[in-house]
Amino acid sequence: MLGIRAQVEETVAAIRRRWGQEPSVGIILGTGLRPLAERVSIAAEFDYADLPHFPRSTVAGHAGRLLAGTLAQRQVLVMEGRFHRYEGWSMAELTYPVRVMRALGCELLVVSNASGGLNPAYGSSDIMVIEDHINMFFDSPLFGINDDELGPRFPDMSAPYAPELIEAAMRAARGLDYVAHKGVYAGFTGPSFETRAEYRMLRGLGADAVGMSTVPEVIAAVHAGMRVLGLSVITNLCRPDCLEETGHEEVLAAADRASPAMTRIVEAVLAERGPTA
Numbered sequence: 001m002l003g004i005r006a007q008v009e010e011t012v013a014a015i016r017r018r019w020g021q022e023p024s025v026g027i028i029l030g031t032g033l034r035p036l037a038e039r040v041s042i043a044a045e046f047d048y049a050d051l052p053h054f055p056r057s058t059v060a061g062h063a064g065r066l067l068a069g070t071l072a073q074r075q076v077l078v079m080e081g082r083f084h085r086y087e088g089w090s091m092a093e094l095t096y097p098v099r100v101m102r103a104l105g106c107e108l109l110v111v112s113n114a115s116g117g118l119n120p121a122y123g124s125s126d127i128m129v130i131e132d133h134i135n136m137f138f139d140s141p142l143f144g145i146n147d148d149e150l151g152p153r154f155p156d157m158s159a160p161y162a163p164e165l166i167e168a169a170m171r172a173a174r175g176l177d178y179v180a181h182k183g184v185y186a187g188f189t190g191p192s193f194e195t196r197a198e199y200r201m202l203r204g205l206g207a208d209a210v211g212m213s214t215v216p217e218v219i220a221a222v223h224a225g226m227r228v229l230g231l232s233v234i235t236n237l238c239r240p241d242c243l244e245e246t247g248h249e250e251v252l253a254a255a256d257r258a259s260p261a262m263t264r265i266v267e268a269v270l271a272e273r274g275p276t277a
């Protein structure tokens, strides 16, 4: 991890040259949640390819732009398109943008993703407010020599997702009359969807949903001292004894159905709690 700081400073300088505000919230938009980007009044936007040291998106359906502007009266940085372990990025590389967000001043990270529902009570397009996670990557963005300026060697993970933000999100979902659950997200590398035996195993381990992202970014954010809100859209139902085929299109379609509610929940939480509450 040593050496990252100098790179982050260069990326930060490139952003600051074109955008003078100090953001308090960083948002990572996952599969099908683009509509939230449309709610941002954009003051500046950056192609990932133009930002020094930034990775580049390789997945269809994930653009590669960093948006800077305001949402719910907060200065925000929005990643339109995220990086995944299965693209070949190391955990440190794919969490690099979180380091940049933190260095620019973000205290709160909002992450969204699509996931397969393991909990039999979940339905397609339900929202799961992430309460906790299980790291099935067996890898960490914190491997290597720790940079104490970025965060502690052994970060506490007793509450990686801020309890008051979980409750605020649940309240917002109830206010919309939208089905939302609090649950445990298991991060699996992908890119293949899981087998029946893996879904069974993950349920047995205590997971309510499984996806291919989020865990690395949340570990980096907690290490950096940020508070986190994580929202997941259940896009397919993982019922190992009567499993149907899953494809990327189905995942995108189910995520799209939830995106208006996701958008409103994020805006409601930001408006209600703000970055420092």
Ligand code: HPA
Pocket (backbone or CB within 6 Å): 114, 115, 116, 117, 188, 190, 193, 194, 210, 211, 212, 235, 236, 238, 246, 251
């Ligand atoms: N597994 C892993 N990632 C996913 C899934 C799934 O079933 N659905 C959407 N993302």
